[in-house]
Amino acid sequence: MTAPLVIDRRTVLRGTGALVLGFALRPVGAAEAAEPAGEGGGATGPRDLPGSLKTTPLVDSWIRVAADGNVEVLTGKAELGQGIATALVQLAAEELDLPLARVTIRTADTATTADEGYTAGSHSMQDSGSAIRAAAAEVRGLLVGEAATRWAVPAEALRVEGGAVLAPDGRRFGFGDLVSATLLHVEATPHPALKPPGRYAVVGQAVPRRDIPAKVTGGAIYVQDLRPAGMVHARVIRPPAPGARLQSLDDAAVRATPGVVAVVRDGDFLAVAAETEWGAVEAMRRLAAAARWSTPAASLPTDRPAGRAIRALPARDTVILDRGAPPAGDGLRRFASDFTRPYQAHGSIGPSCAVAHLDGDTLTVWTHTQGVFPDRAAIAEMLGFPPARVRCIHTQGSGCYGHNGADDAAGDAALVARALPGRPVRLQLMREQEAAWEPFGPAMLTRAEAALDADGRIADWSYGVWSNTHNMRPGGAGALLAARLLAKPFAPPEPKPIPQPEGGGDRNAIPLYALPNARVTHHFVPDMPLRVSAMRALGAYANVFSIESFMDELARASAQDPIAFRLRHLDDPRARDVVARARDEAAWTGRPRVPGRGRGFAFARYKNLAAYCAVAVEVEVDRDTGRLRLARAVAAVDGGQVVNPDGLRNQIEGAILQSMSWTLYEEVGFDAAGVTSVDWATYPILRFDAVPDTVEVHLVDRPGQPFLGCGECGQGPTAAAIANAVADATGARLRDLPLTRERVLAALAV
Known part of the structure; x- marks a missing residue:
């Protein structure tokens, strides 16, 4: 386990790096987007390859060795500020036993890199990272094999170090001496010999990000x-x-x-x-x-909040979970709550x-x-x-x-x-x-219902979510605004839900908790009053906010500690570890209570298949003005094997702050004619003076385990933890996002 990073004032001038530009002479890449990483089955073939190697199996689509022995990594994923360009270089350098300074990277370019679809859904490490690590290990094996052939010695007798293959008698070949036009132009094998975690020298280290220097010194990087x-x-x-x-x-x-x-x-x-x-x-x-x-005729609904209005629109219903059967009502206490999310920009x-x-x-x-x-x-x-x-x-x-x-x-x-x-x-x-x-994050409505038995356990669960699509990204011309405006316009694509297990509006609508009887329904609303598409975490933000707020309500209704209540309903050992880690690091049971402050907790596993994240917060509530301030946040995250701990902490810190901004401030405003929130006065976001006093991120590192997507795991738990802290401080439960001053004052007045 790695030590936490506590933020008071971040030192931004960290690291060294350069903007590397390169041009390839021939295109590479598959014709379609890569599938999510997973284990293949049956006979050996492309589906047995890790990550995006499934669709782009040629080794030199990912790793190229120059005549001077330096290495270029290629990825179809984009560096969006999440730090993957640095982490992917670390993986390649580790497998090739090369100094980081001798490895460069080229990101998403249709002429030179593999087609990995979108950089989205926290898939970069499991798709591209898995592919690059395996390809680099494959390159190491090919170089060693070439040296063994030239020397007529067993490959097992050779080792790689510092960009060279070394023989026991001191002979050496630099990588550039061994590489040829065809050596790496081969398909990857399913199970290359990966370096064991116990020998890592670069992976797991907080390597300075390569994109930061230009961003903080005014360099031309954007x-x-x-x-x-x-x-x-x-x-x-x-x-x-x-x-x-x-x-x-x-x-x-x-x-x-x-x-x-x-x-x-x-x-x-x-x-x-x-x-x-x-x-x-x-x-x-x-x-x-x-x-x-x-x-044009006015077409936008203004008679009710967007999150409420969506329920009145036609929907296509899909049951995505149906477990057990509703129990008899004798002796059960039943609860129900509605939650809403507005359109957000x-x-x-x-x-x-x-x-x-x-x-x-x-x-x-x-x-x-x-x-x-x-x-x-x-x-x-x-x-x-x-x-x-x-x-x-x-x-x-x-x-x-x-x-x-x-x-x-x-x-x-x-x-x-x-x-x-x-x-x-x-x-x-x-x-x-x-x-x-711009395409906004869709408005959503959720309804949670549950029954508690005499022992304070959840005996029955029912959940519904109403949402537009969460993906109208380009592919066809109609996704581009300009194409819809042409004299011969292109029609917008048909809105479609994203199927489970990842989901769109129903992402994280299925709780990870062990519930004997549970039903979850996705009410997909194709008609979109406003233009919508993908926004970070998709439906997981609103669904985790709803589920974890409701779990808190159930815990309080049964007089149970909110964390203990969650642990009673969790079977997944890694989930339990993360919850316990956040509880302990936040000193949940021993930390003195501060007047005017409330404590809140929430947990989720992103998409129920990516990173685990638990968040504990302390929120200050000004009863006179309704102002909320997130004073302290403590997060624990299990993202599988950690490549760059500082980069991962940055992602979780960013998720917490972004979610805080969504949860406290952000809501698209519109009237019957169109959108009215067109600047920072009409669409307020988090300002520097409202940043928490401290944010702690504790990582549960699992060397040798698969990479789990982490970039979007913190948004939902943070939102619910804030709402739960407000309820703890005031006794008032706010279920409509954002938790504005006006809504706080209205709840306190009831």
Whole structure:
């Protein structure tokens, strides 16, 4: 087990690194997204390979050795700020016994890396990490085998160290001496000889992240920072409301403005390009004033909160758990509660941006999309290009986990670049454009019902969740906003639920607890009053908030300690370990109570198949103003084998703070005509003065165990722990997110 990190003021200038740019001469990769990692069965074949090797089995799709012996790692996953670029380098360096400085990495690029679909669902380590570790071990074996052949000695007599294969008599071959054009161009085998955890030198160490230095020193690392030679700046003009149509446009004065390069119109899509950024902004404003739009009929429901309104919409019901049978009612105490989540925005600090360049027959798009291959497919379809003519290169964006405006900006930039062949186009969305038009996290309603027996155990459980889809990411052109606005528009894709076991709106709707009689129903609502798509943790945030709040209600109703109550209903030993670790580190039973503060606890295993996370918090409640403040958070996490403990702690800290912001502040506002929360005044988020005094993250490391996705495991438990702490401090139970001052005061007044 590793020591906790306690945050008071983070030292941000940690680590060294460089931005490495590379270009491959030939494309590699599979034609479809990788499946989740898992154990294969039956005869040896692709499905026996770990992670994304299943769909891209060639070893040199993942690891390449240069003539100088240095190694390049390739991954189809994107570095989104979660630190995977560093962790994946650690895995390769470990298996190859190479110094970290001799390993570089190239991330998601449709011309050079494997197609690993989306970087989403906390799948990066189990998909790409498992593949890269196995491929690196395979490379080690191939290099050793080549040396053994040349020396005519048994491979077992050789060892690898410092980028060379060494013989017992002192002879050595550097990696670059052994590699050839074909040596690594072979399919991986199912069970390469992985290095045992007891010999790890790099894995498990807090290696400084490679992307941090440029981010804290103003380096050019974000797509917003790109400035290729000859670049023009572009801006779009969005319709004033959903459904509005562009009736007329007098753009002569804008076209004649010095510095304006082009006005681009296709149906209701409207954009302008200029030599300077400010020139583009001014032209955008003048063009918007010159446009005349139709006024669509009001279509958004405003008669009730979004979380309540969704229940009135048509739904398709699927029973995803049906265990046992409802017991007879004699002697049982029954309870029921409804919980809601509003529409919530990604709220990226930096509005989305993309750079596109039509050079000859090839369109290259630099984008912070979370899926370069699906984005390429959507852009190619929108433009009528063969996919081979479009290259998408992931470049980090300044903040987002989920489907925000990144793909829209890429589509917008592609349309403008098509109109300006030969010139790179940098298209930057304005904050109010992204805030009003991005795909939001869906509103949700849940209903939990349970019965307690005379011994205080749950004898019956029933749970329902009403939700829109949680995935409208690109793949087809209709997922791009611009494609829907064209003169020949593309229809949005049909909303579909994400199937279990991972789920979408029903993610984590099945509790991990041992319940003898339980039923869970997913009420899938295809009709979407607002545009929605993936937001970090998908439905798990609202479902864990609901289930863990309700577990707290049941514990208090039966006069049981909330943690002891959970442990009574947990059979999974790793779950019990995490709950006990958080309980002990938080000093749940011995910590003195502070007036005005409440304590809360919550637990979940993300998707019931990824990381385990338990969170204990202390919340201050100002009864006069209704203000809530998260003062202290203590988390325990079991994510399987830990590659970079500092990187993992960063992820959990981020999950706690993000969830705190969602839970206390964030709610999309709209009226009958459209979205009204278009800036930080109308869509408040967590500010620095509200950050907790301390956040502790304790890791339960399990060397040799599979990687478990961790990035989204903390959002749901944090939300429930906060609500449970408010109930502990005030006796009032808040079930509607966010827990605003107004809702706190209303609950206290009852």
